[in-house]
Amino acid sequence: MTTTPTHLTGNQEALRAFLDRFDVFLFDCDGVLWSGDHVFPGTAETLEFLRSQGKQVIFVTNNSTKSRAEYKKKFDALGIPSTVDEIFGSSYSAAIYISRILQLPEGKRKVFVLGESGVEQELRAENVEVIGGTDPAYRRDFTPEDYRRIAAGDSELIDPEVGVVLVGLDLHINYLKLALAYHYIRRGAIFLATNVDSTLPNQGTLFPGAGTISAPLILMLGQEPVALGKPSQAMLDAIEGKFQLNRARTCMVGDRVNTDIRFGIEGQLGGTLAVLTGVSTRDDIINGPVRPAAYVDKLADLLVAKQ
Amino acid sequence: MTTTPTHLTGNQEALRAFLDRFDVFLFDCDGVLWSGDHVFPGTAETLEFLRSQGKQVIFVTNNSTKSRAEYKKKFDALGIPSTVDEIFGSSYSAAIYISRILQLPEGKRKVFVLGESGVEQELRAENVEVIGGTDPAYRRDFTPEDYRRIAAGDSELIDPEVGVVLVGLDLHINYLKLALAYHYIRRGAIFLATNVDSTLPNQGTLFPGAGTISAPLILMLGQEPVALGKPSQAMLDAIEGKFQLNRARTCMVGDRVNTDIRFGIEGQLGGTLAVLTGVSTRDDIINGPVRPAAYVDKLADLLVAKQ
Numbered sequence: 001m002t003t004t005p006t007h008l009t010g011n012q013e014a015l016r017a018f019l020d021r022f023d024v025f026l027f028d029c030d031g032v033l034w035s036g037d038h039v040f041p042g043t044a045e046t047l048e049f050l051r052s053q054g055k056q057v058i059f060v061t062n063n064s065t066k067s068r069a070e071y072k073k074k075f076d077a078l079g080i081p082s083t084v085d086e087i088f089g090s091s092y093s094a095a096i097y098i099s100r101i102l103q104l105p106e107g108k109r110k111v112f113v114l115g116e117s118g119v120e121q122e123l124r125a126e127n128v129e130v131i132g133g134t135d136p137a138y139r140r141d142f143t144p145e146d147y148r149r150i151a152a153g154d155s156e157l158i159d160p161e162v163g164v165v166l167v168g169l170d171l172h173i174n175y176l177k178l179a180l181a182y183h184y185i186r187r188g189a190i191f192l193a194t195n196v197d198s199t200l201p202n203q204g205t206l207f208p209g210a211g212t213i214s215a216p217l218i219l220m221l222g223q224e225p226v227a228l229g230k231p232s233q234a235m236l237d238a239i240e241g242k243f244q245l246n247r248a249r250t251c252m253v254g255d256r257v258n259t260d261i262r263f264g265i266e267g268q269l270g271g272t273l274a275v276l277t278g279v280s281t282r283d284d285i286i287n288g289p290v291r292p293a294a295y296v297d298k299l300a301d302l303l304v305a306k307q
Numbered sequence: 308m309t310t311t312p313t314h315l316t317g318n319q320e321a322l323r324a325f326l327d328r329f330d331v332f333l334f335d336c337d338g339v340l341w342s343g344d345h346v347f348p349g350t351a352e353t354l355e356f357l358r359s360q361g362k363q364v365i366f367v368t369n370n371s372t373k374s375r376a377e378y379k380k381k382f383d384a385l386g387i388p389s390t391v392d393e394i395f396g397s398s399y400s401a402a403i404y405i406s407r408i409l410q411l412p413e414g415k416r417k418v419f420v421l422g423e424s425g426v427e428q429e430l431r432a433e434n435v436e437v438i439g440g441t442d443p444a445y446r447r448d449f450t451p452e453d454y455r456r457i458a459a460g461d462s463e464l465i466d467p468e469v470g471v472v473l474v475g476l477d478l479h480i481n482y483l484k485l486a487l488a489y490h491y492i493r494r495g496a497i498f499l500a501t502n503v504d505s506t507l508p509n510q511g512t513l514f515p516g517a518g519t520i521s522a523p524l525i526l527m528l529g530q531e532p533v534a535l536g537k538p539s540q541a542m543l544d545a546i547e548g549k550f551q552l553n554r555a556r557t558c559m560v561g562d563r564v565n566t567d568i569r570f571g572i573e574g575q576l577g578g579t580l581a582v583l584t585g586v587s588t589r590d591d592i593i594n595g596p597v598r599p600a601a602y603v604d605k606l607a608d609l610l611v612a613k614q
Contacts, residue, residue: 036454142478147343151510171449173485175478178515198526203458208485208523215526216519219505 005274005285006294008301015305018294021270022251024056026239028230030063031255031278032299036202039078040277042300047080049306057086058243060252062229062259064091064168064194064210067121088239090194090210090229091115091122094166096238097228099126102190108163112184114177114213115168119194123166131159132177142175150183158183167217167225168194169210182220191217195229197259201278230254231263253299256280257290265290275299312581312592313601315608322612325601328577329558331363333546335537337370338562338585339606343509346385347584349607354387356613364393365550367559369536369566371398371475371501371517374428395546397501397517397536398422398429401473403545404535406433409497415470419491421484421520422475426501430473438466439484449482457490465490474524474532475501476517489527498524502536504566508585537561538570560606563587564597572597582606 008015027033033043047057059071059082066074068087075082098104098111113119113133120133132138149157158180165181185191197209214225228234239245251271254260255278264272274285274295285295296302315322334340340350354364366378366389373381375394382389405411405418420426420440427440439445456464465487472488492498504516521532535541546552558578561567562585571579581592581602592602603609 147509147514150514151512171482173480173482175480175515178480178519182513182515202454205458206489206527207454207457208482208489208527211526212485212523215522216515219518219522220513220515 003291005292007296008273008294009297010301010304012304012307015302018271018273019050019053019055019302019305022055022249024058024243024245024250025050026058026060026250026252026264026269028252028254028256028260028278029059029061031201032253032275033059033080034078035204035277037078038203039080040298040300042298042303043078044080046300046302049303056243058239059087060230060235060239061088062090062195062197062210064089064094064119064229065116065171066091066118067125068092069121070118088235088242089118089122090235091119091168093235093238094119094168094192094194094228095122095126095128097192097234098123098164098166099128101234102164104163107161110159110161111164111166112159112162112181112189113166113168114170114173114181115166115194116171119166119168131162132180134172138177138180139172139174140176142179146176146179150179153187158187162189164190164192165217166192166194167210167214169200169208170213173213178216181217185217185221185223191221191223191225193225193227193229195232196225196227197229197256199279206279230259231266233263233266236263236267254278257284257288257292261292262290264292310598312599314603315580315601316604317608317611319611319614322609325578325580326357326360326362326609326612329362329556331365331550331552331557332357333365333367333557333559333571333576335559335561335563335567335585336366336368338508339560339582340366340387341385342511342584344385345510346387347605347607349605349610350385351387353607353609356610363550365546366394367537367542367546368395369397369502369504369517371396371401371426371536372423372478373398373425374432375399376428377425395542395549396425396429397542398426398475400542400545401426401475401499401501401535402429402433402435404499404541405430405471405473406435408541409471411470414468417466417468418471418473419466419469419488419496420473420475421477421480421488422473422501423478426473426475438469439487441479445484445487446479446481447483449486453483453486457486460494465494469496471497471499472524473499473501474517474521476507476515477520480520485523488524492524492528492530498528498530498532500532500534500536502539503532503534504536504563506586513586537566538573540570540574543570543574561585564591564595564599568599569597571599
């Protein structure tokens, strides 16, 4: 991890040799394929080139606000060919973890969600009962009466069947939801997060990420959530279970060294490739504590291998 | 700090000797005088007893949601005699810091507030211009358009004259306010907090404190705010400036070792007294890293000195 990453941009021979080492490419999306609603030039062509070479492409995203089906619509709208099966989001990862790995006891199987519809959809597709989330009943001001009702455990506000609190990016975060999430966890619910990214890249700048929704709870509880997005290996285990990966022939491509690249390194993948179109800078990549095997200035630089 | 605190409950002689050492008592409120809207029995009598002995009482609260005048109304409603001048809140402390200590340059003197009306009132009383706060224009859903407008620095959303972001307990916290606060600080605004208490005691349990409103920003920015509440010594300096304290003859009374007691010890006050009616437990007080000089089970135990 302390070797110097190879700069592949413009080096056709080195690029071809690098690509030849892998059958599968896991792609982070925001900061790699696009930034917000701006698609980087050459994204579709690069993916088509890799597919034409017999490579499998899988989109691994910590974005928890969209289900896989919704995320597919984003690919469509941006003109990037994809299939739902190629998409693996942190909401889906969390749904799989809750439904197949956690053994929730009878009477404690509901999930209180801080997040958007993507989380709800993936949970419901796995037959998990959801409360909170996008329910308008939770999008209201906190009242003095709420202190009393929550403290008293009023079952209209504190459902005794909640066994998990799942926190993702919630664009409708409010004091009521934070107070309820805290009290559920204090009463024994398992604290999970789809992901804990501090920021969300959009429009060339940064906005609050899913980690900012967990942060107040971590501060209050003195406890970290189990995170189901990158760099959590739980996510890679789930991907491997679905796609039968040969890790040695798989390469992770991402823009953040502390999530994407760390995810690939800790998962002992055959390779990691960073791009400079997102959060981590060239300095982070070359001199930081977590370094990819190689990097390119931008994803479309891979097309030089084609010419 | 590693000596064992003296337990004064029921020990009349030790109590009298302890009280004789001080002319001024600084009182934390929540967890000491009351919990939420529940006044602890004997609170008013204990304060009257101290006043009758010639002691000055000052109420030092990290509660940033109320101005001193509003806080006085709480004392009135709970039947506890007080004057506005006896009350010293973190909002007032922050207002003094911004108006008298920070030298904000012309054109950078507006304060973007995450908080309730108390903060606004104290700032305006010091002739500081406030935006955000309780303005209904900021109590709305975040829209996709907001990403673009904030990134572009749209002056209807990002006021170029903001030089300070002040974060207190905001019961109307939302994604828009967090995104704006982050962008103001990134653009150079000073990051202040009225206080950074992780929790707010109410109804015998805990709710999200002012620190939970700063936590998302701290995570995103990798930067801590300057805090103007306990245990920040900036607050004690302001109290001292107003009341001409003799620190050696002053005792801090509180329920939290890591804020109240630490505040008194770091301020080199003559004494610190903990009560067990709030956040810190007997074990925290006796065995923790920050220990008061003495403790009583509850404030009204001081009345034994009177008999």
